[in-house]
Amino acid sequence: MCALCGGLGGDEHWTDAVAREGVYTRNADPVQRRRERALRVRVANRALKPFGLRLADWQGASFLLTTLTGKSEIVGDLGHLWSTAERLSGRLCDPLDPDFLARLDANHA
Amino acid sequence: MLREPPAFTPVTLLTGFLGSGKTTLLRRLLADPALHDTAVIINEFGEIALDHLLVERLDEQTVLLSSGCLCCTVRGELASAMRDLHSRRERGAVPLFRRLVIESTGLADPFPVLSTLRADPVLRHHFRAAGVVTTVDAVNGLAQLDRHIESMRQAAVADVIALTKTDLAEEEHISPLVARLGAINPAAQLLRVAEGPLSADDLLAAGGSLFKAVAEPEGAAHAKAHAFSIVVEEPLDWSTFGIWLTMLLNRHGASILRVKGILALQGEARPVAVHGVQHLVHAPTHLSCWPDSDRRSRLVFIVEGIDPELIQRSFAVFARLGASGTCDLSIPSSH
Ligand SMILES: [Zn+2]
Numbered sequence: 001m002c003a004l005c006g007g008l009g010g011d012e013h014w015t016d017a018v019a020r021e022g023v024y025t026r027n028a029d030p031v032q033r034r035r036e037r038a039l040r041v042r043v044a045n046r047a048l049k050p051f052g053l054r055l056a057d058w059q060g061a062s063f064l065l066t067t068l069t070g071k072s073e074i075v076g077d078l079g080h081l082w083s084t085a086e087r088l089s090g091r092l093c094d095p096l097d098p099d100f101l102a103r104l105d106a107n108h109a
Numbered sequence: 110m111l112r113e114p115p116a117f118t119p120v121t122l123l124t125g126f127l128g129s130g131k132t133t134l135l136r137r138l139l140a141d142p143a144l145h146d147t148a149v150i151i152n153e154f155g156e157i158a159l160d161h162l163l164v165e166r167l168d169e170q171t172v173l174l175s176s177g178c179l180c181c182t183v184r185g186e187l188a189s190a191m192r193d194l195h196s197r198r199e200r201g202a203v204p205l206f207r208r209l210v211i212e213s214t215g216l217a218d219p220f221p222v223l224s225t226l227r228a229d230p231v232l233r234h235h236f237r238a239a240g241v242v243t244t245v246d247a248v249n250g251l252a253q254l255d256r257h258i259e260s261m262r263q264a265a266v267a268d269v270i271a272l273t274k275t276d277l278a279e280e281e282h283i284s285p286l287v288a289r290l291g292a293i294n295p296a297a298q299l300l301r302v303a304e305g306p307l308s309a310d311d312l313l314a315a316g317g318s319l320f321k322a323v324a325e326p327e328g329a330a331h332a333k334a335h336a337f338s339i340v341v342e343e344p345l346d347w348s349t350f351g352i353w354l355t356m357l358l359n360r361h362g363a364s365i366l367r368v369k370g371i372l373a374l375q376g377e378a379r380p381v382a383v384h385g386v387q388h389l390v391h392a393p394t395h396l397s398c399w400p401d402s403d404r405r406s407r408l409v410f411i412v413e414g415i416d417p418e419l420i421q422r423s424f425a426v427f428a429r430l431g432a433s434g435t436c437d438l439s440i441p442s443s444h
Contacts, residue, residue: 014391017392022394023392023393023395024392024393025393036347036348040348040351043346043348043352043430043431047352047430078351078352081356082356082359082360083359092360093356094360095356095357096360096419098419098422101426104427104430
């Protein structure tokens, strides 16, 4: 088990499930996969903005997380995104924090 | 085929800590043709019952008890559900079932079910306790045994311990768990149910005919846990949901005992089910159809030490984030 995200060794992250019977995924074909990655980057950037971070697709297989000062790190999946964001920003990325939620709502309105 | 009901219908109690794989196990068992004559009573801990949706076999032999935990609120309801099943079987109103499985919420202590069975004048003449099957999760089991007294109690009263998720855990993590379970309950039969075929008879008919006595817990054993639900009218944006839930579990996974939901997604006709326990979320499943006429997304959380209102508010803010601006996204062509 990965200590950072609770992910299991060799196990896919649930948001990137391998297409198989009964499983819901947007991994089934390249077009769908690319579209989903673009959507995620877009939504994640809204949530990352209050922490001064920016996410971009990296070679269609990973993501690149960058700080305002240009520090960056490659993130494999959403399971590792938030622990990496906390490390790079030096802050807790808490979706229950009222200040964070207020900023998210204001930025978005 | 049964021609008449058994004198005493064996009752198996299926219990286990939250998220330890009870529903999955039950679903596998019900798919076994050997179990077509098994009635099921499902007890839910949560405002909105979801387990039966995930089991996908809600017929006249499957009874769903309303919300509440067996150990404090629904003992009377359990007794009357069992009496009702029994009388409908006598009248031929339900197929002749020869076994009853009670799936109890992960937080319940088995004691109240057993005492209900023994104390009720009708039930004690028609049903007998056949055994307790406790699911223990190979990934989270050891930590749960350490942190939660209920988990230890459930392992202690088991006739059969069904070790789940052994396919997801390293052998070096499994062996200390097996040793620990052996110390808690050396008499239980240990089955690794994640591997290989599963025989309903092995599991439900397994030896134990006598329940071991369990001390009645003092006070509400699960007072720290809250179950609450989020119901959403509008279809959800899957990408936003993924961002939100991963962010939530990253920071609060240890306090989120369970998250379980059936989701209506934008652009999807069929519902998607998600299950998570603490940091672990299983691969989402695409259900074949909606289980009832309710087409709204429903999420149930069981948390320890978090204000449900904060999670609801956070969910709502993210839902607004996902509701706008995602449909107009043009996909850059890659070449
Ligand atoms: Zn990890």
